[in-house]
Amino acid sequence: MKAKVKRSTRRVKASVKTRAASRTKVMQAALKALRTEGFAGTSARAIGRVGGFPPGLIYYYFDSLEVLLLAAIDMTSSARLARYGEALAKANSVAEAIEVSSTLYREDVQSGHVAAVQELIAGASSSRGLRTEISRRIDPWIELAEAQISRFVDRSPSGALLPVHSIAQLVVAMYVGLETIAHLDRERLKVEDLFGAGMLLAPAIDDLLGKQDGTR
């Protein structure tokens, strides 16, 4: 009897694990479809073809295609958000923060994260509900930017006067804009060069923030 319960618990645990893995597989296929087929081409059929499973599997885990796409973006975004937060926490100056962001942005492009997000933003244009959901998902990025900017600004006594929340919104907007422009034509805008320019400007900002605290 005891052995039987143990075995059945193990079986349930294994099935939960399989279920989670299968659900993740569907979300990964959705992201890949967004990247390769674009939003307009990301049908249940296309996702199934990309992932090598019957399209019906989607509806076993998700109520609709829209719910799947949002869950998939949440999965990749929360992973990226954690990675940015961790890496940026180690930066000790604006210059270092830009350098770290440059590396992470390259990862975003290479992994296809940027392409998937851009396709979803573009596709959201045609759906009021999707637009609101995407919009809500920008907030954690603004919070992250705000926390990071605060770290540098709080060092100077006049930092309290700076509109940190607005600056964070502007930084995130710049990021979104860069991704949009780069997604239009990756040859025309070299985002890597822009991070280089940012690094040229950073010492002046660091200087300004440093000067404000009167230690120089």
Next chain:
Amino acid sequence: MKAKVKRSTRRVKASVKTRAASRTKVMQAALKALRTEGFAGTSARAIGRVGGFPPGLIYYYFDSLEVLLLAAIDMTSSARLARYGEALAKANSVAEAIEVSSTLYREDVQSGHVAAVQELIAGASSSRGLRTEISRRIDPWIELAEAQISRFVDRSPSGALLPVHSIAQLVVAMYVGLETIAHLDRERLKVEDLFGAGMLLAPAIDDLLGKQDGTR
């Protein structure tokens, strides 16, 4: 004979004028359709309905819907570009330039220019050709930003060291990003507040540029 020639010239001139007005009417209807129906809903039929003309009229003036949409965006963009150039030329500091931009941006939102551009950028995602065309159309805005930034930077001797072209690209990216985020949910991001924040920051930038030329 002479009178006949005069009259026929007048008639040709009048017909050229009518033709241009009719072509403009088609472009204006296309912009309105982009705003009200979204990119996905902007069919020849929808444009005709919005403008009150038979959809076939579109193909009398334009080879395809894509050609019409690009011509329509060119029409509104070149008007806005001229307006920005003229107004910004009168700004004598970064603070004034941001104040002017704030007013012009409000015009862009109210006239529906932002909405039409955003819909076209979103729609471009599904068409490689459209993406490249839209991307090319961002260049004049980067040039405008570069010319304006140069005016302020050139005042300081160390200005030559600043990556003005990259800064211009970052400013335009920020603008595009703000429009994208605002288009997702106009309640969530108050772009007007961000211009206010920019105006708070501007004196520091003006100060920095002023300080560099050693006159203070």
